Amino acid sequence: MANITPQAHLRGGIAAQSADEILADHVDFVGGDKPxxxxxxxxxxxxxxxxxxxxxxxxGDDKVVEADGATVKAVGVLPYAVDASDGDVGAEIWRGGNFKPEALVWNAGYADAAAKQKAFEGAPSPTQIVITPTRTFAV
Structure with a gap:
């Protein structure tokens, strides 16, 4: 939760505090800062x-489709939803990053954690994607 305190000259001498919840349903997708x-x-x-x-x-025509782990190997992550129902659409795909597997949308061909972990291994350049599972620790 973010706490936002208005600047003093905007408060007119009245004590105030404001709180706002930002991205309440956000899933943390970054697993690390490299690559x-x-x-x-x-x-x-x-x-x-x-x-x-x-x-x-x-x-086979170098157009983006869902990776299935068999005939279509993973090369990237689509950062936002794209509807190309009516024709080809240009869009950004992330070709580099460190992502948590639970934050990504996987085809059923990536059935287990091991398949997801190795999904981007051997992908063509410039792909540099690492999958880093969330780790929990007991104290």
Missing amino acids: AIFATVETILSGQNLPAMSVVGFN
């Missing part, structure tokens, strides 16, 4: 309706 997040602009294949944070790859 840095970077994006490329690619073409989403017509007919695709992909949710935000989808794991994506390229089809």
